[in-house]
Amino acid sequence: MNFEFNEEQDRFREDLRHFLNDELTDEWRGIYGSNAHATVQLTRDICVALAERGWLTLSWPKEYGGSDGDLWSQMVLREEMWAHGEPRGPQYMNLNYIGPMIMRFGSEEQKQRFLPPMAAGSVIWTQGFSEPGAGSDLASLRTRAEDKDDHFVVNGQKIWNSYANSPADWCLLLVRSNTEEKKHRGISVLLVDMTTPGITVRPIRSMGGFGEINEIFFEDVVVPKENLLGPQDGGWPLITYGLSFERTGIATHGRALRTIEQLIDYVRTTERDGRRLCDDPEIRTKIADLYCRYRAARLISYRVTSMVEAGKEPVAEASMAWIHGGQATQEAARVGMEIVGWNGLLREGESDAPIGGAMEREWIEMIPMSIGAGTVDIQRLIVAQRGLGLPKAG
Ligand SMILES: Cc1cc2nc3c(=O)[nH]c(=O)nc-3n(C[C@H](O)[C@H](O)[C@H](O)COP(=O)(O)OP(=O)(O)OC[C@H]3O[C@@H](n4cnc5c(N)ncnc54)[C@H](O)[C@@H]3O)c2cc1C
16 A cells, blocks of 8 residues: 555646646636636636646546546546646536446447547536435435437426536436336436527526526426436436545545645745744644644545555545545635634735635635535445444434
8 A cells, every 4th residue: 555656647746737837827716616607718728728638538548538547647637636726617527427427337329429528628517416305315306207219308407506507518417217116216317418498507696606506497308318328217326336436536635735735835924913923833733733634635535546446446435535525625724714814804806815815715615515426414424334334324
């Protein structure tokens, strides 16, 4: 178990950092916070530039437009993306788990049709899982797909759909295709063209800005049978596969480290009451504690990667990595707000905002880390059941 990166991987990290420093503009503010068209366009440009270098789908097989890269180089890529605010924007979903789901469960025709545009960075997908009555209990979903021989007719509503109005070109949609079966059994996965008549996207105003998350309404939407992914009524294993990729595909700890580094710079260069902040023992211990949390989160994340490399399925470990990565980022921002003091409430663009308003932004933007991809409560239940072998809660 050697968690040192090799020379080639270290060089790759350096190359990536140079690339991101050159390509990211001042207007870039990360995946949360702004869904302005300028930002979405910037993420499109970055994805195309990454694709040209073979980095966008680094670990995908060559036959689907990837570079056959190893899992640890992919980890380097994830860490650097998150440390730079995830400039792949909406496309991180295609790359992290929608593409791998199609690779694993799609027909050869679906692979040839859907994977190359993802690998070229030219397509945006949204995820249509949650509904007003089905979040943690996803299997209760009610969006209905009626079987009409060569097509389905879809009616229902989804909610909290990230980037649906970017606009997304395609939706990975979960539907109830059989009402006779038990709830986990009658679910199918459809690949839905978002320009199909009958689809309406309505942006939701949230802390993250207007339009980062959305509702999607489906009214008599016709989806051809060729767009069914995996077996009809047998979509549940695809969902668990996709969700574990979603949880492990994001190197949240990379973002925690960036916040910690910003704080270190700040306390080194800022004086309060005639004393440098970095000389205050309380501040030093707070930052040291953040660094311990970051290192623990990173270690669990690396453990997950080493399990995948060994061909094991890291279910409880993926949940642990998600809990710790999310909490490391949230805690870094919370402690950051304490250290910068009242001025920390000033937003980006205000002249007195410490670190350019970075702590306030991070503090708000990291709140969804406790909710998205399954809440922390649900992740803990997975650890209890799958990691500790406790019986399923009654
Ligand atoms: C920023 C953001 C982006 C998102 N993007 C998408 C997206 O692109 N596509 C998509 O489909 N969804 C998306 N979601 C939705 C997300 O997956 C759900 O919000 C999440 O699964 C929780 O579901 P819910 O909101 O219905 O809450 P609920 O399931 O109603 O949970 C409410 C509370 O009860 C707790 N709870 C529920 N069940 C249990 C239990 N059995 N034991 C203990 N506690 C429990 C939860 O932890 C939570 O605190 C996004 C959410 C956010 C915040």
